[in-house]
Amino acid sequence: MSNENETDNKQPSVEGSETPSSGEVEASKPVPKKAVKKSAEVKAASEGSSEAAEKPAAPKAPPKAEAPKEEALPPSPGKYGELLIANGFHPTPLGNDNGGLEMMQLKPEELRDACLILRDNPASQFDLLISVSGVDWKTHLEGVYHLYSTKTFDKVVLKATAVEDKLPSVVPVWLTADWHERETYDLYGIVFEGHPNLKRILMPSDWIGFPMRKDYQVLDERLVWNER
Amino acid sequence: MATVINQDTKGVFLEKDIETNDMVVNIGPQHPSTHGVLRLITTLDGELVKDIEPIIGYLHRSKEKMAESRSLYQYQPTIDRVEYLSSFFDHYVFVSSLEKIAELSVPKRVQYIRMITMELNRITSHLLWFGTYLLDLGATSPMFYAFRDREKILKLFEDLTGARMMYNYYRFGGVIADLPEGWLDKVRAFTEDFPHRLDEYEAIVTKNPIFLDRTIGVGYLDPELAIQYGVTGPTLRASGINLDQRKTNPYCCYDEIEFDVPLGKNGDCYDRYKVRMQEMRESLRIIRQAVDKIPGGDTADLEKMRAAGDEAANSPDFQIMGKKINFITYKPPKGETMTTVESPRGFLGCYMITDGTPKAYRVKWRGASFSNLSILPELMNGRLFPDLMAIFGSIDVILPEVDR
Structure with a gap:
C-alpha cells in the first residue's frame, strides 16, 4: 500500500x-x-x-x-519506597530495572534526608554506595545512585533530577560520594551543593565544557578523529 | 626544613615556640612503584605524612564517551582496557548487563566457561599483585616466580581466545567459540601443580622477617571507615567484613560450587597479603569443581556425544550461544540495569542504559580501584613516609581502572 x-x-x-x-x-x-x-x-x-x-x-x-x-500502569512503590513514604518522603516509584532492582525518583530537596533514612533504618541498612552516575537526558540532567547493603545484601536505585544543574551532595551520608560526585561534576557539570571539594578529577583542571553531555562538541579538529 | 626560633621580650629563647614548616613533596605522575600514572601530593612533617592528595586522570581514555559513538558490538573490544589485568570481569559485567536488558538466555555450559576463565583471571591478577607488591617492598625474586606461573595461565588463555591480555571472548548470550580440545585437561593439570608453587611462595615470603616487619601493623584499615569509603574486595575482607558477591549475590553458577571466603582479622597490610594468597587457593578449588561439573565436559567428549546421537548434547545447556543473533545489526530493547561482580579488587560494575538503537545511551563503569584509592589519605594519615609504598601497594590499585 x-x-x-x-x-x-x-x-x-x-x-x-x-x-x-x-x-x-x-x-x-x-x-x-x-x-x-x-x-x-x-x-x-x-x-x-x-x-x-x-x-x-x-x-x-x-x-x-x-x-x-502501550504504556503500562504506573508502578507501585516497592519495599524501600514504602519505607520512605512511611517516613514522610515523597518518592515516585519507577518500578524495577531489568536486573530486578527497585528504582525510585526522589525530589532533590529530599534526597539527602532520604539517603540518611535508607542508611540508618534497620529495615534497609544501605551502608555502601556503589556509584553515583550522571545521565544526560537532553532535557535535563539526572543523578543515579546505586546503594548496597553489607548486612542484607540488597540493592536499590535512587534517581534525582538536577534542578538548574544542581543536586544536593550526599557526602555527609557516604564518603564514597566524594570522588564519585567529583567525577559526575567533571563529566556532566552537575553541581553538588554542600560538597567539600568540588573540582575536576579526571579531566585537566583547565578543561572547558563537560565532555559527557550529549551536546558537547570537540572544537579542536585534531581530536575529532574518533567520530570519522 | 626551615625552623623559626622565637625570642620573648627579654631575649630568652622559648623552646616550646619552635615551629617547623611542613614540606610538600610531589610524587609522580611517573613514579615506578605507583603501578600506573598517579600523582601524590604529600605534606610531610619530618618523616610523618600529614596529608596526601591523590591526583588522578592521567590515564583517562573516555571509555564512557566512546560507548556513545559506537555500536555495542564495536565497543566491546575496547573494554578490555578498562581493567587490563582482569579483562574477563570487564566483559562479564558488560555482557551480563545487556543480557539482562535483552533477556537473553545464557546456557549453563557458557556459565561454567565464564566461571573458569574468571577464576583463572583472578589468579593471574593476584599473582601480578604478589610480584609487584614484593617488588615495592624491595624483594625482586618473587616477581620472577609469580610471572613464571602467570605465564602458564596466560598460555591457557592464549589457547582459548588467541590473546594474552585483551581477550574479547564473551558475547551477548554466550562465548565466541567453544573450548579447544583438551583445554580442560590442561586447566586440571595446572590446578594440580599450582598449589605446590603457592606453597613455595609462602615458604619464602609469609614467614620472612623483613616482610613481617614491613607489613604487620602497617596500614590499619577500620572496617566501618572502609565501608563509608566504598572499599570492597580483599582489602575490605582483610578487615574482617565478610562481603563477597560470589556468596551474597551469586551470579554465574557460584551457588552450585563450594568455596570459602578468606577473612582477615587485623586489617593491616599483612592480612591483605594473607587474604589474597588464600583467595588463590579458593579460586583453584572453584576451578577444580567447575571443570568436573561443566555440562558436556571437554569439547572432544561433547562431539562424541553428538556423533553418538545423544539427545542431551543438543539441549540448551550444552550450547555455547543461547540465541543466535546478528551482533552487527543487533538492536537491544529499551532498558537499564547495573551488574556488579566480585572482581579481584572488589565491586566492578557496569551501568547500562539502552534506547533501542545499536548504541548504548549511557555506559558507566564503576571501578573498584576508584573507590579503593580514595581511602589512601585516611590510611596514610600520621604514618611514616617509607610506609607509603607498602600501604599503597597493599590495596592493589590498577590505575587504568581508576581513570577509565
Whole structure:
C-alpha cells in the first residue's frame, strides 16, 4: 500500500502542477491494481486543490499515535519506597530495572534526608554506595545512585533530577560520594551543593565544557578523529 | 626544613615556640612503584605524612564517551582496557548487563566457561599483585616466580581466545567459540601443580622477617571507615567484613560450587597479603569443581556425544550461544540495569542504559580501584613516609581502572 505514500514522502509540499506528473510516473510502472487506484485518487484530489493533496498523509498518522498507548500502569512503590513514604518522603516509584532492582525518583530537596533514612533504618541498612552516575537526558540532567547493603545484601536505585544543574551532595551520608560526585561534576557539570571539594578529577583542571553531555562538541579538529 | 626560633621580650629563647614548616613533596605522575600514572601530593612533617592528595586522570581514555559513538558490538573490544589485568570481569559485567536488558538466555555450559576463565583471571591478577607488591617492598625474586606461573595461565588463555591480555571472548548470550580440545585437561593439570608453587611462595615470603616487619601493623584499615569509603574486595575482607558477591549475590553458577571466603582479622597490610594468597587457593578449588561439573565436559567428549546421537548434547545447556543473533545489526530493547561482580579488587560494575538503537545511551563503569584509592589519605594519615609504598601497594590499585 506504500506506493502512494512513498510519492507523498518524496514531495511533501506538493503543488498542483507537479502532482499529476508524479501520478503519471506511478501509472507507467507495472504496479498492482490497488496501487493504481490509489494513485488515481491522489490525482483527483490534487487537481481539486493544494490543500486536498495533503489528505493522503492522514492514514500515516494512526501508527504514530498508537505508540503511547502501550504504556503500562504506573508502578507501585516497592519495599524501600514504602519505607520512605512511611517516613514522610515523597518518592515516585519507577518500578524495577531489568536486573530486578527497585528504582525510585526522589525530589532533590529530599534526597539527602532520604539517603540518611535508607542508611540508618534497620529495615534497609544501605551502608555502601556503589556509584553515583550522571545521565544526560537532553532535557535535563539526572543523578543515579546505586546503594548496597553489607548486612542484607540488597540493592536499590535512587534517581534525582538536577534542578538548574544542581543536586544536593550526599557526602555527609557516604564518603564514597566524594570522588564519585567529583567525577559526575567533571563529566556532566552537575553541581553538588554542600560538597567539600568540588573540582575536576579526571579531566585537566583547565578543561572547558563537560565532555559527557550529549551536546558537547570537540572544537579542536585534531581530536575529532574518533567520530570519522 | 626551615625552623623559626622565637625570642620573648627579654631575649630568652622559648623552646616550646619552635615551629617547623611542613614540606610538600610531589610524587609522580611517573613514579615506578605507583603501578600506573598517579600523582601524590604529600605534606610531610619530618618523616610523618600529614596529608596526601591523590591526583588522578592521567590515564583517562573516555571509555564512557566512546560507548556513545559506537555500536555495542564495536565497543566491546575496547573494554578490555578498562581493567587490563582482569579483562574477563570487564566483559562479564558488560555482557551480563545487556543480557539482562535483552533477556537473553545464557546456557549453563557458557556459565561454567565464564566461571573458569574468571577464576583463572583472578589468579593471574593476584599473582601480578604478589610480584609487584614484593617488588615495592624491595624483594625482586618473587616477581620472577609469580610471572613464571602467570605465564602458564596466560598460555591457557592464549589457547582459548588467541590473546594474552585483551581477550574479547564473551558475547551477548554466550562465548565466541567453544573450548579447544583438551583445554580442560590442561586447566586440571595446572590446578594440580599450582598449589605446590603457592606453597613455595609462602615458604619464602609469609614467614620472612623483613616482610613481617614491613607489613604487620602497617596500614590499619577500620572496617566501618572502609565501608563509608566504598572499599570492597580483599582489602575490605582483610578487615574482617565478610562481603563477597560470589556468596551474597551469586551470579554465574557460584551457588552450585563450594568455596570459602578468606577473612582477615587485623586489617593491616599483612592480612591483605594473607587474604589474597588464600583467595588463590579458593579460586583453584572453584576451578577444580567447575571443570568436573561443566555440562558436556571437554569439547572432544561433547562431539562424541553428538556423533553418538545423544539427545542431551543438543539441549540448551550444552550450547555455547543461547540465541543466535546478528551482533552487527543487533538492536537491544529499551532498558537499564547495573551488574556488579566480585572482581579481584572488589565491586566492578557496569551501568547500562539502552534506547533501542545499536548504541548504548549511557555506559558507566564503576571501578573498584576508584573507590579503593580514595581511602589512601585516611590510611596514610600520621604514618611514616617509607610506609607509603607498602600501604599503597597493599590495596592493589590498577590505575587504568581508576581513570577509565
